[in-house]
Amino acid sequence: MSEETILSVDRLTMRFGGIVAVQDLSFAAERKKITALIGPNGAGKTTVFNCITGFYKPTGGAIRLSHDDGRQIALERLNDFRIAKLAKVARTFQNIRLFPGMTALENLMVAQHNALMRASGFTLLGLIGVPTYGEAEKRAIALATDWLRRIKLLDRADDAAGNLAYGDQRRLEIARAMCTEPALLCLDEPAAGLNARESAALSELLLSIRSDGTSILLIEHDMSVVMEISDHIVVMDHGVKIAQGTPQEVRDDAKVIAAYLGTDEEEAAAVMEGGT
Amino acid sequence: MTATSHETTKTRRSAGIPFLLKTAFINAVIALVLFSLMIGIRTEAGSDGQLTYWTRFGDLASLVAAVFGGSIVIELLRQWIGATGAEKLVPASVQNGVSFIGRYLAPALLIFTLLVPVIFYNQRYILDLAILVLTYVMLGWGLNVVVGLAGLLDLGYVAFYAVGAYSYGLLATNFGWSFWVCLPLAGILAAFWGVLLGFPVLRLRGDYLAIVTLAFGEIIRLVIINWQDLTGGPNGVSGIPRPSFFGIPIDNSDDGLAAKLGIEYSPTHRIVFLFYLILALALLTNWVTIRLRRLPIGRAWEALREDEVACRALGINTTTTKLTAFATGAMFGGFAGAFFATRQGFISPESFTFQESALVLAIVVLGGMGSQLGVALAALAMIGGFELFRSLETYRMLVFGMAMVLIMIWRPRGLIGHRAPTVYLTKAQAISSDLVKEGHG
Numbered sequence: 209m210s211e212e213t214i215l216s217v218d219r220l221t222m223r224f225g226g227i228v229a230v231q232d233l234s235f236a237a238e239r240k241k242i243t244a245l246i247g248p249n250g251a252g253k254t255t256v257f258n259c260i261t262g263f264y265k266p267t268g269g270a271i272r273l274s275h276d277d278g279r280q281i282a283l284e285r286l287n288d289f290r291i292a293k294l295a296k297v298a299r300t301f302q303n304i305r306l307f308p309g310m311t312a313l314e315n316l317m318v319a320q321h322n323a324l325m326r327a328s329g330f331t332l333l334g335l336i337g338v339p340t341y342g343e344a345e346k347r348a349i350a351l352a353t354d355w356l357r358r359i360k361l362l363d364r365a366d367d368a369a370g371n372l373a374y375g376d377q378r379r380l381e382i383a384r385a386m387c388t389e390p391a392l393l394c395l396d397e398p399a400a401g402l403n404a405r406e407s408a409a410l411s412e413l414l415l416s417i418r419s420d421g422t423s424i425l426l427i428e429h430d431m432s433v434v435m436e437i438s439d440h441i442v443v444m445d446h447g448v449k450i451a452q453g454t455p456q457e458v459r460d461d462a463k464v465i466a467a468y469l470g471t472d473e474e475e476a477a478a479v480m481e482g483g484t
Numbered sequence: 485m486t487a488t489s490h491e492t493t494k495t496r497r498s499a500g501i502p503f504l505l506k507t508a509f510i511n512a513v514i515a516l517v518l519f520s521l522m523i524g525i526r527t528e529a530g531s532d533g534q535l536t537y538w539t540r541f542g543d544l545a546s547l548v549a550a551v552f553g554g555s556i557v558i559e560l561l562r563q564w565i566g567a568t569g570a571e572k573l574v575p576a577s578v579q580n581g582v583s584f585i586g587r588y589l590a591p592a593l594l595i596f597t598l599l600v601p602v603i604f605y606n607q608r609y610i611l612d613l614a615i616l617v618l619t620y621v622m623l624g625w626g627l628n629v630v631v632g633l634a635g636l637l638d639l640g641y642v643a644f645y646a647v648g649a650y651s652y653g654l655l656a657t658n659f660g661w662s663f664w665v666c667l668p669l670a671g672i673l674a675a676f677w678g679v680l681l682g683f684p685v686l687r688l689r690g691d692y693l694a695i696v697t698l699a700f701g702e703i704i705r706l707v708i709i710n711w712q713d714l715t716g717g718p719n720g721v722s723g724i725p726r727p728s729f730f731g732i733p734i735d736n737s738d739d740g741l742a743a744k745l746g747i748e749y750s751p752t753h754r755i756v757f758l759f760y761l762i763l764a765l766a767l768l769t770n771w772v773t774i775r776l777r778r779l780p781i782g783r784a785w786e787a788l789r790e791d792e793v794a795c796r797a798l799g800i801n802t803t804t805t806k807l808t809a810f811a812t813g814a815m816f817g818g819f820a821g822a823f824f825a826t827r828q829g830f831i832s833p834e835s836f837t838f839q840e841s842a843l844v845l846a847i848v849v850l851g852g853m854g855s856q857l858g859v860a861l862a863a864l865a866m867i868g869g870f871e872l873f874r875s876l877e878t879y880r881m882l883v884f885g886m887a888m889v890l891i892m893i894w895r896p897r898g899l900i901g902h903r904a905p906t907v908y909l910t911k912a913q914a915i916s917s918d919l920v921k922e923g924h925g
């Protein structure tokens with residue numbers, strides 16, 4: 209595994225009973241880059257995400273995460289919340305999963321749970337109101353405010369997340385994931401349901417997150433977003449990798465075009481062109 | 485979006501008479517089928533053991549007619565009140581008024597409560613009732629942590645109440661430990677049982693969790709009944725010492741509190757003391773809960789209620805978070821139990837039946853899940869209301885049940901239908917509970 213690699217997936221396989229959702233999939237994501245995972249519906253992209261983030265236990269294969277300091281973590285052995293907590297992998301969901309009855313600000317505060325728990329002496333110090341906790345909470349609010357400003361929702365900070373517009377909810381979910389201060393951010397179709405202007409704003413946000421030094425793994429159907437911001441693209445179909453490379457290489461790949469929109473190559477080419 | 489919802493309301497409204505008659509007719513048929521055997525035909529064993537029976541078709545007919553009429557009335561009421569959409573129809577000025585009242589209601593209630601023993605000093609009945617209400621306020625606030633905040637449906641809360649009561653009862657009668665030593669112990673023991681129950685149970689969700697907690701409540705009661713050596717079985721524990729004023733007994737002895745203060749002893753002193761004791765315990769529960777809500781653990785509880793999967797994706801250990809909610813709720817139940825034991829002086833398994841769990845849960849749901857003020861109001865309404873209808877004797881439960889149904893039609897999300905945010909940048913805005921999830925296990 210080279211210095212530059214943050215995530216390496218090696219021969220990942222995931223079976224559900226008889227269904228093989230992912231088979232022998234290997235790819236790597238580079239540090240401080242945007243890696244896109246694309247493929248037609250049912251290709252197994254979300255399943256790969258669920259394996260990386262510990263929601264599924266892979267049937268086979270290895271997933272390695274290497275941190276800046278050289279620490280290597282075998283993600284397939286960690287489960288559940290520990291991947292977010294210890295390995296610093298954050299994710300969003302294909303169907304938005306905010307805390308709808310809590311305000312936008314509260315959503316971002318919950319994301320800083322582990323840091324705040326430590327600061328509150330696992331509740332006991334916080335209960336008696338030690339000043340160090342008060343300071344930690346102020347810092348947490350400052351970080352949340354910062355993110356609300358970046359996603360242009362500062363004026364909606366005290367509104368219930370469930371009351372926000374769909375596009376705003378998508379951005380809030382990204383901000384919430386970023387408030388866990390992750391090394392790797394996994395986004396499952398962040399542009400789904402966004403209009404062209406919102407998609408453009410999203411691309412800008414993701415590029416700014418990358419330039420701040422967070423690596424991104426991105427599942428996306430919106431080719432204009434994928435082609436514009438990805439450094440590297442992995443294409444899946446029916447659970448296996450069929451191509452990978454730069455946006456230009458993938459766009460010109462006949463196999464990708466065929467897989468992506470059945471065999472109707474003309475139509476496929478038209479969609480791929482839409483990305484430019 | 486708005487246009488369609490308007491249209492649906494219109495169609496609902498205009499469904500009018502045929503719809504009404506249809507609903508009422510269906511209900512009447514169901515009643516006819518149900519009651520024809522239960523009421524229409526009466527059977528009894530005759531003098532020689534043979535079966536005798538006679539019919540009561542008159543009664544049956546009047547009952548079915550009552551169901552028919554009642555269905556129409558309820559349906560009309562529902563359309564008139566507007567069911568779940570009601571809150572959005574309320575004009576802004578009225579809502580502002582409500583929130584204005586809300587802001588001053590809690591302090592006003594607190595001041596009134598503090599003055600109750602002064603105002604009703606000579607009315608023993610009211611003082612006793614007030615103590616009872618406060619006990620349920622405390623239990624409601626305790627359970628609110630589990631059900632209202634963390635969204636875990638616990639049908640066996642009475643178990644922790646029992647653990648607290650028996651902890652104090654047994655420690656005090658066997659070792660002569662004082663109330664003030666036993667009180668924290670009772671809380672700790674109850675919390676311990678909460679964790680013990682929580683470990684195997686908390687991976688269950690929703691209905692399964694509810695059933696297992698219900699069973700746990702029953703198991704504790706059965707253990708108490710059958711472990712005769714320790715608990716005295718069905719005979720209970722008697723002679724539990726009354727609480728002292730930090731070591732000074734409240735009685736008419738020479739070194740009692742009255743003698744020390746140089747005033748004449750009256751049995752009311754003890755009642756007043758108990759009143760302030762449970763008030764202090766309840767307020768402690770409230771204070772701790774309000775503080776916990778603003779700490780990371782409290783926010784994690786509420787986040788858990790909203791979306792458990794998202795919590796895990798954010799690195800929150802959902803198991804320990806649920807356990808702390810369970811233990812915290814159980815601890816308050818334990819405190820309340822110790823108070824119950826010292827107030828009654830006698831405890832037996834009969835006091836810890838499922839009915840108690842159901843009552844406390846009803847208080848939490850009626851109050852509006854998660855709302856501290858709502859729970860207090862609901863406890864007052866449920867316990868006080870129950871007493872209010874005492875003169876109706878047999879019909880008490882019926883009237884009470886009807887009142888509950890009406891309240892739930894009027895306010896399906898409980899008396900206090902909004903959630904206050906735990907932190908804000910510019911302005912704390914109440915969040916309508918239409919958005920707030922109820923949790924699922």
Ligand SMILES: Nc1ncnc2c1ncn2[C@@H]1O[C@H](COP(=O)(O)OP(=O)(O)OP(=O)(O)O)[C@@H](O)[C@H]1O
Pocket residue numbers: 224227228229247248249250251252253254255256302
């Ligand atoms: N928990 C599960 N149990 C059984 N089958 C599953 C499960 N999760 C996913 N699958 C199956 O795995 C295959 C891949 O699904 P997946 O959700 O990963 O696709 P996807 O690439 O994310 O598609 P989309 O673009 O529509 O989101 C599908 O055939 C799906 O039915």
Ligand SMILES: [Mg+2]
Pocket residue numbers: 253254255302
């Ligand atoms: Mg998917």
